[in-house]
Amino acid sequence: MIDFSRVQKELQECSRDMESSGIKVTPVSDNLVNLSGTIPGPIGTPYEGGIFKIDITLPDGYPFEPPKMHFVTKVWHPNVSSQSGAICLDILKDQWSPALTLKTALLSVQALLSAPEPDDPQDAVVAQQYLREYQTFVGTARYWTETFAKTSSLGVEEKVQKLVEMGFPEALVRSSLEAVGGDENLALEKLCSG
Amino acid sequence: MASEAQSTEISSLFERFLRHRDMSLFLPFFLGFTENMSVRENPENPQDPDQETPTNSSDRIILINPFTQGMVVIEGTANLDSLLRNVLATKDGQPPASKASVEAMPSFKIDVEMGGGECAICLEEYEDGEMAKEMPCNHRFHDKCIDKWLGIHGSCPVCRYKMPVDEEETDNKIRDHEHEQRREIWALCLQRHTNARIVLHSISNTF
Known part of the structure; x- marks a missing residue:
């Protein structure tokens, strides 16, 4: 059973310091199982200026099980599937801890955008490009940001x-x-x- | 001509697989490169730096990932058993804490005047009279909250301090699932090269 009172608390906290963190979490449905998060692309990366939307589904065991997250906005990144938006991040899998929250998990995803780990890839093609043709990678990632992460304006x-x-x-x-x-x-x- | 058209067809099919990342079709083949194969692939060669320390050939496993063109060589004393143990431990995270260690944690009644704060698991403020427990790392949580977590993963939610694990239970689990999980474990090795002594080589243009 999801701890809904905790989820409520988390949502309140998120909206309280949205200004400073830039991270937003909003419920998609009334049941608080499906949520939607957005993170700004980190400054000084090819993702700068983009707003990335992340789909969040809370499993029954939350917060004892990690929230399920994937990118809705297309991202060119070694640890994110360019097809499905699946994220390869340990804290969303076996390294989850109940002391983490939706906000800290989204902050970790944002940090992942700043620091790709091509040796533990989610998207092998992107990882290969990152390792072998870094400039091409930066160009593609920036183009994807321009094309997919900025249209909301x-x-x-x-x-x-x-x-x-x-x-x-x-x-x-x-x-x-x-x-x-x-x-x-x-x-x-x-x-x-x- | 016909064969040329056919080969183009095959290569475009292959490209499509690559583009759609439909690796699952290929993985079983590549995971099949096991100890025996590696012996054949590595004939005695005095110039090969890998041969400097002669190791028992059965102690070497080579895993090849055609998509990153990477190869993982696991060698040395790491036998399959200890490898399984390591990988299993990382796959599911820290195993549950042993019952004895959970029971040994001191529990106490919360007295807000002695220090309030909130439980990092349920994010509720502590209230007078509630029961809490203190872990060996000195982090405190509601007893219900921490008992539930330690029954799933035996680590501190805040600092990841590792609680003692019930060895017997883990061993049984490994034995039960060893056979079925073998293939899965190899796949994991390709992705995670943190445990065991693993050497990562990049082999360009092999595929």
Whole structure:
């Protein structure tokens, strides 16, 4: 059974110091099992300026079991799957401790963006690029940040227009955007998958 | 011509697998490189630095990851048993604390005047009259909270101090699952090279 009173406390604490940490956690559903987190890309990295959305699911045993997290925003990083957004981070697996919180876990994910560990990769292709062609890696990571992690600044109408220009019918574009909470990339994925 | 088209087809299929990271199809093959294979791959060669300290060939395991083009060589005295133990321990995190060690922890009634604060597990403020326990590392938690955690992982939530483990239980667990988990363990070795004495070589252009 999830310790909901603890989850409530965590959410309050998160919103209290959101200004300083830049880390946001909001419930997606009323049951507090599905949450959504965002972390700003660390300064001085190819992820700088981007806002990265992370999907959080609390297992039954939380906080005795780690929260399940994966990137919703596409990220080019050796320890994050470029396909699924899966994160390779020990504290989200066997090194979890109940003294960690959603906020500290998200801070760790943010730290992972600053300090990739290519020897323990989640995405072998990205890791290989990081090790062999570092400049290409930086370029790709920056491009992905620009393309996928910065679009939220666009207004809804601009997003609609952009997607309509791609050839999707306007009504469908609007309903898809609404269904995914205004995220342009998710809407595109939804439109493409029919 | 036909064969050329066929080979293009195969290579594009392979590329697709790479792109989709559908490694699971290939993994069993590559995990199959075991001790015997390594013996054949490493004929006696006096110039090979690996041969400087002659080791029993059955004590060497080579694991190859075609995607990072990396190779993990596990050699020396690490027999499969101790390797299994190490990997199992890291795979599931710290095993549960032994019952005796949990029972031996001093428990006490909380007196807020003597020092309040909150329990790091449930994040609730301590209240007068609640029961708490102190770990050997001096970290304190509600008794219910810490008992539950130590039954899952025997480490301090705050400082990761390791509690004693019930050796017998761990051994049985290893014996029971040894056979099924062998393949899985090798896969893990490719990803985690922290335990055991493992040498990591990069072998470019082999695949």
